[in-house]
Amino acid sequence: MPRSPEPGDRSLPAPGPGEAELVAAEGGARLSVRGEWTLAHHAALAEHVRALSAQVGAAQVATVDVEGLAALDTAGARLLHTLLGAERVGALLADETALPRERRALLKAVADALADPVTPAAPAGYALGDVLAHIGQTMVVFRRHLAGLTGFVGLILETAVRVAVQPRRWRMTSLVANLERTGFDAVPIIALLTFLVGAVVAFLGATVLANFGASIFTVDLVAYSFLREFGVLLAAIIVAGRTASSFTAQIGSMRANEEIDAIRVLGLDPIELLVLPRVYALLIALPMLTFVAMVSGIVGGMVVSATTLDISPALxxxxxQDNVALIHFYVGMAKAPVFAFLIAVIGCLEGFRVEGSAQSVGEHTTSAVVQSIFVVIVVDAIAALFCMEMGW
Structure with a gap:
């Protein structure tokens, strides 16, 4: 008569569906695993493991007996890992005599997969959510840029006040050199472009106003537009594209070559040495360039008026002189220092943000030009609304 296998009997594997039994023994409990741990018996094994897991977790399991394990596949290895836990599975794999080589390899593969699970792909978003997320990210970036710009402005003002009371620390040579590059070298291009724009404005005014027999008002159109808006705006946009990019490229290249760090090591202040001369130079240069732009634009309109409308230069x-008040000239000139300060600050700030590569220099140079032009146009629109409300 065949005998039933005893718990400690390892000679006969337990046939049929798999099972596990927790047996108390001296020195700690022993967990005996027997039968077929395969996909065919997965449902019954899952219930058995679920019922036994709490006991295994609470008991001090000293040994794991797998001699009675008749069959093992991936599903069974997964349940066995759930029952034993990662630490006991690791100890079982370390014992080369406990399991045959192929079963040990299978259990190890399942344990490694469970230790490093595959992250599921992020669920696909929906159109409105993606748009709102993009708007939110853009607002966060805008807030960060605004905070950085505000802090940099405060640092420049603090350094300017500190240096102003110490004339020996004024960088006159650097100021004159930057004034030449930003101001005098820009006069030809600004004069030419504003002359052409003044001619275009006069052509448009002559074309439209001639239908109403009011061609003489072309003079007023050219004068108002260049004294209040076009003169300072065109000069600021040209300076933003020409000078802000130059400031960013110069300071960015110095940062990429670690020259900024060398300046700090020498005990010098980069703001005092690099930023203040550029800011002061542009504060002086842009009002002069604005005046050149105003004169050139009016001259362009005057040439067109003389050639197409028979309005003499004297007339x-x-x-x-008779119809255009001097306040319009003051309004246009008052914007120039504001635009100059913003352009210089943005150009220098983007230079300090360069991270050390040629690609970063190009990216921040582009960003400086875009930000400068954007800020100039926004501030000009705000100033126009303010002047309109004030009646200026």
Whole structure:
């Protein structure tokens, strides 16, 4: 008569569906695993493991007996890992005599997969959510840029006040050199472009106003537009593209070559040495360039008026003197220092943000030009609304 296998009997594997039994023994409990741990018996094994897991976790399991394990596949290895836990599975794999080589390899593969699970792909978003997320990210970036710009402005003002009371620390050579590059070298291009724009404005005014028999008001159109808006705006946009990019490239290259760090090691202040001369130079240069732009634009309109409308230069200038108040010139000139300060600050700040590569220099140079032009146009629009409300 065949005998039933005893718990400690390892000679006969337990046939049929797999099972596990927790047996108390001296020196700690022993967990005996027997039968077929395969996908065919997965449902019954899952219930058995679920019922036994709490006991195994609470008991001090000293040994794991797998001699009675008749069959093992991936599903059974997964349940066995759940029952034993990662630490006991590791100890079982370390004992080369406990399991045959192929079963040990299978259990190890399952344990490694469970230790480093595959992260599921992020669920696909929906159109409105993606748009709102993009808007939120853009606002966070805008807030960070605004905070950085505000802090940099405060640092420049603090350094300017500290240096102003110490004339020996004024960088006159650097100021004159930057003034030449940002101001005098820009006069030809600004004069030419504003002359052409003034001619275009006069052509448009002559074309439209001639239908109403009011061609003489072309003079007023050219004068108002260049004294209040076009002169300072065109000069600021050209300077933003020409000078802000130059400031960013110069300071960015110095940062990429670690020259900024060398300046700090020498005990010098980069703001005092690099930023203040550029800011002061542009504060002086842009009002002068604005005046050149105003004169050139009016001259362009005057040439067109003389050639197409038979308005002589004397009549043109006389009408400007009689009909155009001086407040318009003051409004245009008052914007120039504000635009100059913002352009210089943005150009220098983007230079200090360069991270050390040629690609970073190009990216921040582009960013400096875009930000400068954007800020100039926004501030000009705000100033126009303010002046309109004030009646200026």
């Amino acid at each position: 043109f200038l006389s009408r400007i």
